[in-house]
Amino acid sequence: MHYYKNNKYYFINKFDTNNIDKQDKSTIIIYRNYSEKKIDKLYILKIKNYCKKKKIKFYLANNIKLAINLKLDGAYIPSFNKDFNHLSFSYKKSFKIIGSAHNFKEIRNKEIQKVEKIFLSSLFKKNKNYLGINKFKLLSKLTMKKVVILGGISKKNVNKLKLLGNLEFAGISYFE
Numbered sequence: 001m002h003y004y005k006n007n008k009y010y011f012i013n014k015f016d017t018n019n020i021d022k023q024d025k026s027t028i029i030i031y032r033n034y035s036e037k038k039i040d041k042l043y044i045l046k047i048k049n050y051c052k053k054k055k056i057k058f059y060l061a062n063n064i065k066l067a068i069n070l071k072l073d074g075a076y077i078p079s080f081n082k083d084f085n086h087l088s089f090s091y092k093k094s095f096k097i098i099g100s101a102h103n104f105k106e107i108r109n110k111e112i113q114k115v116e117k118i119f120l121s122s123l124f125k126k127n128k129n130y131l132g133i134n135k136f137k138l139l140s141k142l143t144m145k146k147v148v149i150l151g152g153i154s155k156k157n158v159n160k161l162k163l164l165g166n167l168e169f170a171g172i173s174y175f176e
Helices: 017-021 041-053 064-069 104-112 132-140 158-164
Strands: 008-012 027-031 057-061 074-077 096-101 117-121 146-150 169-171
Touching: 008 017, 017 041, 027 041, 041 057, 057 064, 064 074, 096 104, 104 117, 117 132, 132 158
Parallel strands: 008 027, 008 169, 027 057, 057 074, 074 096, 096 117, 117 146, 146 169
Antiparallel strands: none
């Protein structure tokens, strides 16, 4: 596995110790199970405790209040979440809020939501949010926030990230 001094963000939908065991300390786990209607706090705490034992940071997607209450390392706000309620919450300075965007309007929304980093997608994955390298570069220059690369990163194309001067990235398939 390549060594990265910057963070890598691994999105998970279920708790799998085998995949978490493969990660190094620069990997941050983001649990985002949008398919479940009811939130299982014990399940989230189980993941948190396992990550803590492995010295890996753990974030929860789309529920900042719960992430603060469970004393997680941070929270992830997906692009479809336009809420600003979390701006009235108090939390520790070490608690990080990050979020994703696909276009200029969503970038501005994430800035107003006061995220620390913006995940910009999709760089390689050719889906409805596909940007490609040139559009990605243009959009990333429209914010002063740190930009994290998202979408289609694999072992085969990870070296192309150096062309963008950014080694922070997020994904699923790269980690599995």
